[in-house]
Amino acid sequence: MTERPRYDADDGMTARTRRQVRMTEPVERDPYRGRSPRKIPAYSSFEASRYLRIPENTVRNWAFGYAQRTGPGRTMRSRPLLKAADTQRHLLSFVNLVELHMISALRRDHNVQMPKIRRAIDYLEAKLRSPHPLIDEEMETDGTDIFINKYGSLINASRDGQLAMKALLQAHLKRIERDERGVAVRLFPFTRKRDADTIVEAPKLIAIDPAVAFGRPVIVGSRVPTSEIAQRFQAGESPSEVAQDFGRTEEEVWEAIRCEFPTAA
């Protein structure tokens, strides 16, 4: 009923091809010409939530802000935690995905409260002069120390807690691959339930690379999208068969399936 921004109704495309067009159309149609594929609004909240294992509503709240009733006739509106690539159409870029990955480290894995995350991001933004400070290269070198020194005591009073948080941040940063200029170009999302013990050595079998398969998650070192695998599996093929077909290991196939069906064991 409400007219919200949608894709053209009659472009005659499936959801999937439309998704691919989101990645490619900027080149031929204009608005994003010259923009790196990392910044193109290519992911819906739904996709981001699946790939990053963050509930969909949470993704929306973080990326676009949210409104909440605080009393009769009173609402409060929260500020987004990041600069989404397309706030109009609620679409996220690869860069945004990586940011969500980092925010999730703080909020969900380390239980840092939202206002503190906001303050930290604002501070880092000014300090590192980066619009996306959490995933800036400097974050990996000096950033975490700046972060912990400035906010460590605020966020976690104990020294051990601060060390743990640094380790956690580093573990998340380790899953971001950078090019020689230090720009984040590939993300290895967590594909299984994670806790403090498993987080460091969680395998990197699935990758999201905006330059491969239109940014859909693929099995590392291949161009096989996880969705492809998941479809076969859903159609009744056994993981070992699928693995055989694509020339991948069975473990990789299971990871791909986990990536697409977060609820599955």
Add this chain to the structure above:
DNA sequence: CGCGTCACGCTAATTAATGT
């Protein structure tokens, strides 16, 4: 057409922080 999937806005339950 009917069913399934997704997008999106909304409410409400729940839980954690904060204020007084």
Add this chain to the structure above:
DNA sequence: ACATTAATTAGCGTGACGCG
């Protein structure tokens, strides 16, 4: 201690497609 606010998350309704 008790009330209020903030944040997260499930779940519902609607509308739009896609696919058979």
